[in-house]
Amino acid sequence: MPATIKAYGMLKTxxxxxxxASVEHGLTIRQALAVLGIPSELVAFVIxxxxxxxxxxxLQDADxxxxxxxxxGG
Amino acid sequence: xxxxVDSTKCSGCRAxxxxxxxxxxxxxxxxxxxxxxxxHFPAPGVYEMKVCTQCGDCAAxxxxxxxxxxERGAYYVDFxxxxxxxxxVPECPxxxxxxxxxxxxxxxxxxxxxxxxxxxxxxxxxxxx
Amino acid sequence: MKGYAGSILRVNLATGQISKEPTPAEMARDYLGGRxxxxxxxFKEVPKGADALGPQNKLIIxxxxxxxxxxxxxxxxxxxxxxxxxxxxxxxxxxxxxxxEMKYAGYDSIILEGVSPKPVYxxxxxxxxxxxxxxxxxGKGAFxxxxxxxxxxxxxxxxxAIGPGGENLVLYACINHDFGRQAGRGGVGAVMGSKKLKAIxxxxxxxxxxxxxxxxxxxxxxxxxxxxxxxxxxxxxxYGTTVVTSWCDEVGALPTRNFSAGSFxxxxxxxxxxxxxxxxxxxxxxxxxxxxxxxxxxxxxxxTYVEGPEYETIGLMGSNLGIADIQAVGEANRLADxxxxxxxxAGNCVAWAMECYEKGIxxxxxxxxxxxxxxxxxxxxxxxxxxxxxxxxxxxLLADGVKRAAEKIGKGSERFAIQVKGMEQSGYATHSATSxxxxxxxxxxxxxxxxxxxxxxxxxxxxxxxxxxxxxxxxWLQNFRPMFDVLGxxxxxxxxxxxxxxxxxxxxxxxxxxxxxxxxxEAVGNRIWNLTRLFWMRENEDFGxxxxxxxxxxxxxxxxxxxxxxxxTSYEDVQRLLDMYYEQRGWDxxxxxxxxxxxxxxxxxxxx
Numbered sequence: 007m008p009a010t011i012k013a014y015g016m017l018k019t020x021x022x023x024x025x026x027a028s029v030e031h032g033l034t035i036r037q038a039l040a041v042l043g044i045p046s047e048l049v050a051f052v053i054x055x056x057x058x059x060x061x062x063x064x065l066q067d068a069d070x071x072x073x074x075x076x077x078x079g080g
Numbered sequence: 081x082x083x084x085v086d087s088t089k090c091s092g093c094r095a096x097x098x099x100x101x102x103x104x105x106x107x108x109x110x111x112x113x114x115x116x117x118x119x120h121f122p123a124p125g126v127y128e129m130k131v132c133t134q135c136g137d138c139a140a141x142x143x144x145x146x147x148x149x150x151e152r153g154a155y156y157v158d159f160x161x162x163x164x165x166x167x168x169v170p171e172c173p174x175x176x177x178x179x180x181x182x183x184x185x186x187x188x189x190x191x192x193x194x195x196x197x198x199x200x201x202x203x204x205x206x207x208x209x
Numbered sequence: 210m211k212g213y214a215g216s217i218l219r220v221n222l223a224t225g226q227i228s229k230e231p232t233p234a235e236m237a238r239d240y241l242g243g244r245x246x247x248x249x250x251x252f253k254e255v256p257k258g259a260d261a262l263g264p265q266n267k268l269i270i271x272x273x274x275x276x277x278x279x280x281x282x283x284x285x286x287x288x289x290x291x292x293x294x295x296x297x298x299x300x301x302x303x304x305x306x307x308x309x310e311m312k313y314a315g316y317d318s319i320i321l322e323g324v325s326p327k328p329v330y331x332x333x334x335x336x337x338x339x340x341x342x343x344x345x346x347x348g349k350g351a352f353x354x355x356x357x358x359x360x361x362x363x364x365x366x367x368x369x370a371i372g373p374g375g376e377n378l379v380l381y382a383c384i385n386h387d388f389g390r391q392a393g394r395g396g397v398g399a400v401m402g403s404k405k406l407k408a409i410x411x412x413x414x415x416x417x418x419x420x421x422x423x424x425x426x427x428x429x430x431x432x433x434x435x436x437x438x439x440x441x442x443x444x445x446x447x448y449g450t451t452v453v454t455s456w457c458d459e460v461g462a463l464p465t466r467n468f469s470a471g472s473f474x475x476x477x478x479x480x481x482x483x484x485x486x487x488x489x490x491x492x493x494x495x496x497x498x499x500x501x502x503x504x505x506x507x508x509x510x511x512x513t514y515v516e517g518p519e520y521e522t523i524g525l526m527g528s529n530l531g532i533a534d535i536q537a538v539g540e541a542n543r544l545a546d547x548x549x550x551x552x553x554x555a556g557n558c559v560a561w562a563m564e565c566y567e568k569g570i571x572x573x574x575x576x577x578x579x580x581x582x583x584x585x586x587x588x589x590x591x592x593x594x595x596x597x598x599x600x601x602x603x604x605x606l607l608a609d610g611v612k613r614a615a616e617k618i619g620k621g622s623e624r625f626a627i628q629v630k631g632m633e634q635s636g637y638a639t640h641s642a643t644s645x646x647x648x649x650x651x652x653x654x655x656x657x658x659x660x661x662x663x664x665x666x667x668x669x670x671x672x673x674x675x676x677x678x679x680x681x682x683x684x685w686l687q688n689f690r691p692m693f694d695v696l697g698x699x700x701x702x703x704x705x706x707x708x709x710x711x712x713x714x715x716x717x718x719x720x721x722x723x724x725x726x727x728x729x730x731e732a733v734g735n736r737i738w739n740l741t742r743l744f745w746m747r748e749n750e751d752f753g754x755x756x757x758x759x760x761x762x763x764x765x766x767x768x769x770x771x772x773x774x775x776x777x778t779s780y781e782d783v784q785r786l787l788d789m790y791y792e793q794r795g796w797d798x799x800x801x802x803x804x805x806x807x808x809x810x811x812x813x814x815x816x817x
Contacts, residue, residue: 014440015707047668050456051481053444058452058482061459074441076453078704079662091501093494094306095433098279102426107416108278109313111365118364121388122352122514125491125505183414199279199433201499202446202492 007031009069011038016075020044035071036061050076081153081207082134083190083197085115089204090127092119096196096205103193105184112183114190116176129204130174132190138168138177146187154192162186210237211420212274212720218316218338220331222404223264223323227338232317238723239811241733242273244300244694246318247289248740251298252815254320257747261293261396262378262403268321270311270409273697274721275713277309277417277496279429281436282699284308284496288392290400294380294554294610295631295655297745297752299395302659302694303369304495304503305387310367312697313413325405332362333411343407348373350547351385358410366412372549374597375402379608381554381633385546389503389516390495393551395632395654420722428716432708436499439706446492449502450520451481457524461773462637462645462664464529466583467560468627468762471638472771475533479523484535495699502701508536508543515543518552521658524636525556530563531583541589548597553657557633558607558614559592561626570620577601624761629656630745639763641776642667644679647786650757651683653741659700661686675782680789688734689727695737696730736810739794739802743816746801753799757787 008028013021020043021027029038035054039046039061052059053072065071094117097110105112116130132155139147139155146161147168166179168187179187197205210232219228240249247269259265269289276283286308292299311319314335321331328343346354351372358368367386374382375398382398383391392398419425436442445452454476457463461471477483488508493516494501505516518526518538526545527538545552565571566581573580577595579588595604606614611633615626627634632655639646644663649656661683670679693700696717703710710727718724746752767777791798795806807813 045668047460048665050665051444051448051452056443056447058444058448058455058480058485060455060477072441072444074444075665076456076704077665077707078700079658079664089492091492091494091498091503093284093496093498093501094309095279095281095497095499098277098497101416102279105416106422108419109414109416110309111313111414112416121505122356125507125514127491195430198430199497199499201281201433201437201442202494202501 007068009038009065009071011042012070012072013044014072014074016077017044017049017073029065031065031067031069033065034061035059035063035065038065039073044073048075049073081192081209083131083192084206084208085129085131086204087127087129089202090129091202092117092127095199095201099195099199103195104188104191112188114176114178114188115196116174130176131205132176133174134192135173137171137173138189141167141171143167147189150191152192155189156191157187157189159186210234211418211722213237213242214272214312214315214317214417216315217318217320218333219320219322220338220340221323222321222325222329222340222406225340227340239733240737241695242317243271243285243287243697244289244691245733245737246271247287247300248298248737248744250318250320251289251291252740252744255291259291261291261296262399264324266291266400268397268400268404270319272308272312272317273695274717276697277312278720279426280497280698280716281432281702282495282498283697284498285694285697285699286311286392287694288384288397290397291748292395292654293378293399294396296749297630298741299397299654300694301392301394301397303384303386303390303392304699305367305390306496307367307369307386307411308697309496310411310413312417313415314411315413315415321404321406324403328405328407330408330410331406333409335412335414346407347376351549352388352547354408355385355388358408362410362412366410368408368410370408371398371401372547372597374549375399377597377599377608378402379550379597379599380610381551382549383551385549389493389505389546391546391551394553394657398549419720421719424715424719428712428719432712432716433499435708435712436702436706439708442500442706445502445705446500448481448485449504451484451504451523454520454523455480455482457637459772460664460668461640461768461771462642464524464636464638465771466531467529467564467625468634468638468760469766470768470771471640471773473528473533476528478533479527479535479538484518487535488539498699500702500706502705506539508539510536511540513540513543515539515546518542521636522552522556525553526589529556529560530589532586532589534586537586541593544590544593548594550593550597553635554610554633555593555596557627558596558611559589561611561615561622562592562603562607564625565618565622570618570622571603576603579603624765627656627760627762629759630756632656634760637664638773639759640768641672641773641778643673643675643778643782643786644683646759646763646778646783647680647683647790648686650759650787651687651790653738660691673776673778675785677789677793680786680793684790684793687738688731691737692730692734695733736812739806739810739812740815742802743812753801754787757800759783
């Protein structure tokens with residue numbers, strides 16, 4: 007089963023207005039972001055199944071991944 | 081129906097207390113709320129929250145029968161009939177039956193309005209059977 | 210005046226005189242509250258040239274119209290004074306439960322003036338206000354003081370206290386509250402210490418009236434609903450501000466070894482996810498907050514507890530000291546809080562000293578025997594204690610802040626003293642992030658991030674670009690974001706959860722009875738920004754462009770490692786940023802507001 011990437015806030019613009027997209031498992035988050043055209047450096051944090059993970063995390067079967075930006079900041 | 085709390089999820093923010101006083105008294109005053117927040121800091125660093133279980137022990141001892149059931153099946157204080165005798169206070173197993181004459185002319189308690197649940201951001205409070 | 214407590218409490222520490230006066234309606238109209246009340250009263254009441262640690266300076270504590278109300282994050286309290294660290298304007302924002310208590314006790318501002326002949330604390334129980342003897346508390350840590358008052362007076366009392374750092378006039382001493390919240394920056398704790406005021410203990414049992422109760426309830430509930438429905442509520446709440454640590458590391462914004470780089474090879478050991486797993490035990494919220502960023506931690510190795518560390522402290526006391534150990538960062542945080550020194554400034558000072566030591570500018574003789582290399586945890590703890598107690602040669606030197614310390618030591622160490630206007634830089638490395646660099650250069654208290662924050666914006670539009678749009682963005686943020694500190698609420702609901710800021714408009718109207726759009730409030734923000742600039746000018750004869758310069762590190766020394774390796778902003782670009790900034794602000798080429806600008810902002814009278 008593919009993994010689901012859910013983009014939040016300003017990152018949705020890179021999914022052409024969609025909230026989520028599917029990517030093959032086995033990719034790292036960083037690779038998945040590149041496939042989807044989401045600039046990795048704008049992704050402030052990645053939550054996989056409710057835990058924060060590094061962008062080097064390798065996507066597993068049916069993972070739910072939330073990617074978020076920080077626009078307002080510190 | 082009654083209010084439940086999971087103290088481990090409580091962050092001690094007191095939003096519930098403001099919402100409660102606003103509903104009970106139409107006032108902003110967390111000192112006039114019917115939930116009891118007890119912080120334990122600096123150690124062990126946890127919050128303890130006590131809420132009304134609607135057990136009815138307060139109503140059972142009220143000499144003026146001021147504590148009545150509302151349409152939600154919750155006990156509430158009819159302010160007009162309370163004489164501030166304080167008989168209800170020691171009966172409450174959760175310490176959430178309040179009489180503070182300097183703050184209000186009647187006893188108060190949770191009437192299960194649900195506003196505390198509406199403002200709690202951490203899911204520490206909920207209403208169920 | 211609806212939405213306000215209605216009174217200002219004035220306490221003269223020298224004479225013991227305590228008085229109350231009505232909150233002026235014009236002040237509420239033009240400055241709204243919080244930080245606005247602070248600078249307006251500071252400008253009017255503290256005479257030009259007052260010694261920041263002398264009897265003429267005042268410490269002004271202010272709530273805002275949203276403080277203590279049914280508003281997400283209505284728990285912010287402003288502490289304004291003339292800064293002993295910078296000689297200019299200081300305003301520190303403190304979360305927790307103090308501001309609500311103070312407002313329920315009946316006060317929009319508390320003005321502390323004069324110097325007490327002996328240590329005292331201020332006890333406020335609604336209208337009953339007393340100065341009481343604090344001799345037995347002098348010398349104690351802030352946590353002990355708070356424990357003692359909670360036992361003595363009860364859980365319903367809120368406490369703000371200084372530690373030894375404030376007593377010893379460490380120029381960046383902070384004020385502690387609620388076991389882990391601080392009014393941190395600019396040395397507000399030193400001013401409190403100079404007045405011999407150990408603590409303020411307050412309980413309020415009054416209600417605050419609003420203009421339109423039904424509208425208020427509706428608007429407040431709508432704000433809470435927006436927060437609870439927000440994407441990312443659970444994630445932000447789980448990690449708080451530490452959620453961005455890994456990203457700051459990735460993009461080269463994480464201060465590393467005295468800001469010599471923006472990425473840290475040991476970063477993973479201090480990331481938010483590591484911290485959550487290893488030390489966090491409870492989420493700890495400020496008043497009314499549905500998305501508590503406060504994380505309460507237990508460091509098993511040390512057997513201690515701390516609220517935090519939050520992102521800034523992780524940056525300044527972790528990576529910036531070369532410390533890749535979250536328990537050690539937590540313990541350094543606890544020491545600084547308890548002893549009452551600002552973690553951001555203290556982290557900078559220790560990092561600067563470590564760099565001096567590694568470069569041979571300071572030797573063991575100068576460090577009182579400490580092997581002050583980056584990464585030395587025990588030396589860090591020892592130095593924090595020395596600073597707070599002004600103990601030893603180095604402790605005493607660093608207690609005056611990094612700018613003064615570098616001026617005294619010289620030997621090129623001024624080039625890597627990371628500060629603006631004398632205030633040490635907070636947790637974002639700015640070698641290649643021109644908006645953020647400008648934000649630090651022009652921030653009205655010194656190098657602090659909370660007025661404008663623009664790292665993501667820099668990355669979006671091109672991090673090294675120098676264009677008017679970037680400058681405009683910084684100015685807009687500077688006018689808008691600090692309005693949360695004016696209103697007495699937290700900005701993080703907007704920052705983190707991206708809730709629609711227009712939801713605050715009906716809430717403000719229902720509370721105060723006055724309709725104000727965000728444009729109206731930004732105009733107030735602009736007026737306040739310019740008034741703080743006037744204060745700097747009044748207190749410092751040579752004030753101008755030279756005060757807005759960043760640390761040379763950000764235009765001289767590109768990082769050797771990490772995401773920003775080899776990147777730097779040129780000195781010419783730094784000056785171009787200022788040129789554009791001054792022009793857009795309506796200031797002259799030296800950074801001083803023009804008469805026309807002051808006229809437009811209704812500040813001409815106060816300026817003369």
